[in-house]
Amino acid sequence: MSSAPAGTTSTETRIMNFRVWRGDANGGAFVEYSVEVTPGMVVLDCIHKIQAEQAQDLACRWNCKAGKCGSCSAEINGKPSLMCMTRMDTLPKDETVMVEPMQAFPILRDLVTDVSWNYEVKKKIKPFKPRAPDNADGTWTTYQVDVERAQEFRKCIECFLCQDVCHVLRDHHKHDEFIGPRFLVFTAALEMNPLDTEDRIADLKKRDGIGYCNIGKCCTKVCPEHITITDNAIIPLKERVVDEFYDPITRLFRMFKG
Amino acid sequence: MSALDKYIVTDHDVLVIGAGGAGLRAAIEASGHGARTAVICKSLLGKAHTVMAEGGMAAAMGNVDDRDNWEVHFSDTMRGGGYLNNATMAEHHAREAPARVRELEAWGAVFDRTKDGKILQRNFGGHRYPRLAHVGDRTGLEMIRTLQDHGVHQGLDIFMEMTVVALLTNAGRVVGALGYDRERGRMRVWRAGAVVLATGGIGKAFRITSNSWEYTGDGQSLAYHAGAALMDMEFVQFHPTGMVWPPSVRGILVTEGVRGEGGVLRNSEGRRFMFDDIPELYKNQVAKDEEEGWRYVCGDKHAQRPPELLTRDHVARCINREIKAGRGSPHGGVFLDIGWIKEKLPNAREHIKKKLPSMYHQFMQLAGVDITTEAMEVGPTTHYVMGGVRVDGDTQMSNVPGLFAAGEVAAGLHGANRLGGNSLSDLIVFGQRAGEHAAKFAKSAPNREVDLAQVEAETRRALESFDRPNGENPYAIQHDLQDTMQDLVGIVRTQSEMELALEKIAALNARAAKAGVAGHREYNPGWHTAIDLRNLLTVSEAVTRCAIERKESRGAQFREDFPNKSDECSKYNNVVRKAADGSMILERQPIPALRADLKAIIEKMK
Ligand SMILES: Cc1cc2nc3c(=O)[nH]c(=O)nc-3n(C[C@H](O)[C@H](O)[C@H](O)COP(=O)(O)OP(=O)(O)OC[C@H]3O[C@@H](n4cnc5c(N)ncnc54)[C@H](O)[C@@H]3O)c2cc1C
Ligand code: SF4
Numbered sequence: 001m002s003s004a005p006a007g008t009t010s011t012e013t014r015i016m017n018f019r020v021w022r023g024d025a026n027g028g029a030f031v032e033y034s035v036e037v038t039p040g041m042v043v044l045d046c047i048h049k050i051q052a053e054q055a056q057d058l059a060c061r062w063n064c065k066a067g068k069c070g071s072c073s074a075e076i077n078g079k080p081s082l083m084c085m086t087r088m089d090t091l092p093k094d095e096t097v098m099v100e101p102m103q104a105f106p107i108l109r110d111l112v113t114d115v116s117w118n119y120e121v122k123k124k125i126k127p128f129k130p131r132a133p134d135n136a137d138g139t140w141t142t143y144q145v146d147v148e149r150a151q152e153f154r155k156c157i158e159c160f161l162c163q164d165v166c167h168v169l170r171d172h173h174k175h176d177e178f179i180g181p182r183f184l185v186f187t188a189a190l191e192m193n194p195l196d197t198e199d200r201i202a203d204l205k206k207r208d209g210i211g212y213c214n215i216g217k218c219c220t221k222v223c224p225e226h227i228t229i230t231d232n233a234i235i236p237l238k239e240r241v242v243d244e245f246y247d248p249i250t251r252l253f254r255m256f257k258g
Numbered sequence: 259m260s261a262l263d264k265y266i267v268t269d270h271d272v273l274v275i276g277a278g279g280a281g282l283r284a285a286i287e288a289s290g291h292g293a294r295t296a297v298i299c300k301s302l303l304g305k306a307h308t309v310m311a312e313g314g315m316a317a318a319m320g321n322v323d324d325r326d327n328w329e330v331h332f333s334d335t336m337r338g339g340g341y342l343n344n345a346t347m348a349e350h351h352a353r354e355a356p357a358r359v360r361e362l363e364a365w366g367a368v369f370d371r372t373k374d375g376k377i378l379q380r381n382f383g384g385h386r387y388p389r390l391a392h393v394g395d396r397t398g399l400e401m402i403r404t405l406q407d408h409g410v411h412q413g414l415d416i417f418m419e420m421t422v423v424a425l426l427t428n429a430g431r432v433v434g435a436l437g438y439d440r441e442r443g444r445m446r447v448w449r450a451g452a453v454v455l456a457t458g459g460i461g462k463a464f465r466i467t468s469n470s471w472e473y474t475g476d477g478q479s480l481a482y483h484a485g486a487a488l489m490d491m492e493f494v495q496f497h498p499t500g501m502v503w504p505p506s507v508r509g510i511l512v513t514e515g516v517r518g519e520g521g522v523l524r525n526s527e528g529r530r531f532m533f534d535d536i537p538e539l540y541k542n543q544v545a546k547d548e549e550e551g552w553r554y555v556c557g558d559k560h561a562q563r564p565p566e567l568l569t570r571d572h573v574a575r576c577i578n579r580e581i582k583a584g585r586g587s588p589h590g591g592v593f594l595d596i597g598w599i600k601e602k603l604p605n606a607r608e609h610i611k612k613k614l615p616s617m618y619h620q621f622m623q624l625a626g627v628d629i630t631t632e633a634m635e636v637g638p639t640t641h642y643v644m645g646g647v648r649v650d651g652d653t654q655m656s657n658v659p660g661l662f663a664a665g666e667v668a669a670g671l672h673g674a675n676r677l678g679g680n681s682l683s684d685l686i687v688f689g690q691r692a693g694e695h696a697a698k699f700a701k702s703a704p705n706r707e708v709d710l711a712q713v714e715a716e717t718r719r720a721l722e723s724f725d726r727p728n729g730e731n732p733y734a735i736q737h738d739l740q741d742t743m744q745d746l747v748g749i750v751r752t753q754s755e756m757e758l759a760l761e762k763i764a765a766l767n768a769r770a771a772k773a774g775v776a777g778h779r780e781y782n783p784g785w786h787t788a789i790d791l792r793n794l795l796t797v798s799e800a801v802t803r804c805a806i807e808r809k810e811s812r813g814a815q816f817r818e819d820f821p822n823k824s825d826e827c828s829k830y831n832n833v834v835r836k837a838a839d840g841s842m843i844l845e846r847q848p849i850p851a852l853r854a855d856l857k858a859i860i861e862k863m864k
């Protein structure tokens with residue numbers, strides 16, 4: 001056999017220009033760097049290269065470099081993305097690459113934002129509460145079909161890119177009234193876990209602000225884990241809320257769906 | 259008024275350093291025993307290395323093959339470890355892992371299921387039966403999220419994006435830690451009755467690694483400088499399958515799960531070279547042909563495993579041999595092919611995407627390779643350190659009173675080579691034990707007075723690189739160290755190269771003492787790299803010294819000049835400590851005789 005890998009990656013080395021936002025809570029500006037880009041490099045590699053060779057103190061977060069930890073979130077040419085999964089050869093060749101921090105959270109420094117709000121929100125959501133074990137040895141019997149939905153939501157790597165793109169948070173700053181798509185997904189994972197017995201529907205409506213979501217699906221489009229946030233998590237939750245309370249947008253949605 | 263006013267000081271019963279699987283499990287346990295518990299981590303919560311684990315956690319639950327039990331798991335672990343393992347730990351691990359895994363389910367983990375509704379288990383290298391509980395190829399994410407979400411409701415004090423730079427001791431006992439926060443660079447003191455190290459590994463000492471920036475050997479180094487012994491440091495695991503191309507992703511892991519699902523290794527001639535070299539210890543446990551290997555993958559209980567599922571040390575060396583013999587792939591690896599299973603399964607494409615979703619995306623996005631139709635190119639990558647802080651097998655306490663260690667930072671369970679899946683189970687079994695015993699120890703340790711002189715001296719050391727704004731760039735020193743370890747103390751070792759490595763490490767130590775950083779203390783990665791250098795250099799020296807001392811090939815250590823096992827070397831573990839004059843001393847620690855019943859189990863399973 002010995003099929004050589006096709007490798008759609010280009011093979012040329014070239015110089016590319018970057019504009020990276022540098023600054024802190026008091027303000028900042030874009031700083032220009034140029035980087036020698038070799039085949040297969042991702043944006044995070046370029047940031048590291050800048051760090052090692054030109055700006056030792058350029059701040060960014062990262063861990064796995066493989067799209068698994070959700071640390072390296074930023075906005076690349078205006079699009080919320082993981083820096084470690086954005087290949088340079090997918091960006092326009094002759095244009096300067098703009099890299100800036102997520103806009104929905106307060107700036108700490110350079111590409112690093114204060115995401116602590118997310119951790120606070122999560123703490124308030126009622127934790128997992130399983131039914132009594134099914135079997136004498138303390139185990140449960142559940143089947144693959146029953147866990148699949150929850151497993152989709154549990155793929156979430158907490159990159160918070162969906163929070164960043166959601167206009168309710170990004171433009172309207174409703175952080176006090178709306179938990180955002182990430183935590184709607186989190187709640188959905190709990191609600192759709194076949195073992196869970198807790199009820200979070202009243203919280204969703206009253207405290208978590210699920211009504212603010214107008215199902216625009218921007219969050220689904222940026223999710224690096226390809227979680228169908230709106231269709232599979234938010235809409236079913238909204239339907240559960242409707243069954244207990246009244247929610248105009250879901251009613252409208254149901255009408256369109258026929 | 260105290261002279262500690264310059265510092266942010268907090269008080270705890272148990273201080274856990276590290277928020278991976280081991281740290282979080284320890285913290286949950288300590289807090290369950292009524293201890294006021296704090297957790298410190300360098301990254302955000304939920305981002306520790308554990309999140310990257312893919313294949314699964316090993317526990318002899320017997321859900322897929324009811325012939326499995328703790329005795330088989332115990333003997334598999336000992337065989338894999340070349341019998342240098344701490345047998346007490348191997349026994350606890352094999353006995354307790356099933357309960358710890360079920361506990362995760364009770365805390366919200368959602369595992370893949372068997373047809374009859376139990377937790378599904380998969381095959382992995384060196385495990386006799388399907389044993390790894392898993393969630394697709396993102397098991398580590400499931401573990402860390404479960405522990406994190408459970409933990410935050412247990413009243414833990416969590417300190418994120420903070421780095422410990424020294425352990426504080428008083429009269430020989432550990433009483434806390436000193437560190438800084440990344441956001442502002444402020445120095446902090448955590449006072450505590452007991453400290454649990456759960457800081458993970460050392461992979462960043464090498465150039466090609468599956469490990470992240472966090473893996474700079476902090477815990478091993480902190481413990482060593484506080485007087486603790488490090489054991490088995492020569493045993494560094496090179497995982498056989500890392501990505502080799504494109505260059506920027508070199509080293510990123512390709513889970514063993516690919517081979518567990520039927521992936522095969524071939525050289526440039528298309529030959530399944532793994533059939534050419536079956537080690538003596540395993541000759542009764544390997545398929546005689548490709549057909550039998552495939553039946554094993556499909557769950558045939560009478561079939562033996564394909565040779566791709568032998569232990570990692572062996573597979574890595576076979577790959578290395580093919581590459582060196584000029585039978586490698588275009589970018590210096592070999593081929594790993596899972597797409598071939600379409601000859602056997604009608605829905606192979608969907609099956610692969612379902613079983614190995616993150617591998618599919620990783621190759622698609624980073625290399626432009628569709629693994630359902632094309633072979634991957636893979637080669638060895640530095641992955642895991644079996645050695646680490648020497649601990650008591652029951653309590654996980656080191657030789658320094660009040661200092662505990664669990665997870666990858668601790669030594670003992672895995673001996674000379676770790677079996678895949680035995681780390682995630684290690685984290686929860688020994689995290690639990692460390693948490694319990696640390697909480698108990700803290701109760702008997704009311705005096706938590708820290709020594710101001712020590713705090714001040716360690717603070718000066720942490721900040722001194724700022725005094726040399728024109729000093730050498732710390733990144734350059736780190737790179738040179740990584741090259742040294744990769745080239746001279748890597749997968750194939752010899753005396754002369756390692757002696758050269760020691761000289762180079764000494765020279766790098768001198769350069770590190772003159773490294774400088776510019777800028778301010780806020781979120782300054784250059785400064786952090788300068789601080790990491792001491793840790794990396796300490797563990798690199800320990801690895802090299804131990805590797806020189808062990809004049810044999812066993813488990814993860816392969817010496818070209820001593821290619822065989824030696825009986826003499828089977829009788830001891832290497833241990834290093836810091837001497838009074840600051841130099842590193844090495845001792846041989848005899849391995850105690852195996853308990854008769856454990857010996858009988860091993861004999862029975864041969
Ligand atoms: C890609 C990959 C896949 C893997 N797959 C598997 C698998 O399928 N099965 C398996 O069993 N094993 C697997 N492993 C191995 C396993 O994941 C790790 O060994 C294990 O997760 C280590 O866990 P830990 O709790 O010891 O440390 P980690 O999860 O690494 O956590 C270490 C923690 O310590 C903190 N820390 C470190 N230094 C300091 C300091 N100075 N101050 C403060 N905090 C500090 C870090 O911030 C982090 O929170 C894999 C490893 C990798 C890299
Ligand atoms: S669909 Fe809802 S949650 Fe998602 S981005 Fe739009 S408003 Fe926000």
Ligand code: SF4
Nearest residue numbers: 156157159160162223
């Ligand atoms: S749901 Fe998707 S986009 Fe949102 S935090 Fe999780 S992984 Fe990121």
Ligand code: FES
Nearest residue numbers: 063064065070084
């Ligand atoms: S570094 Fe982990 S997702 Fe990018």
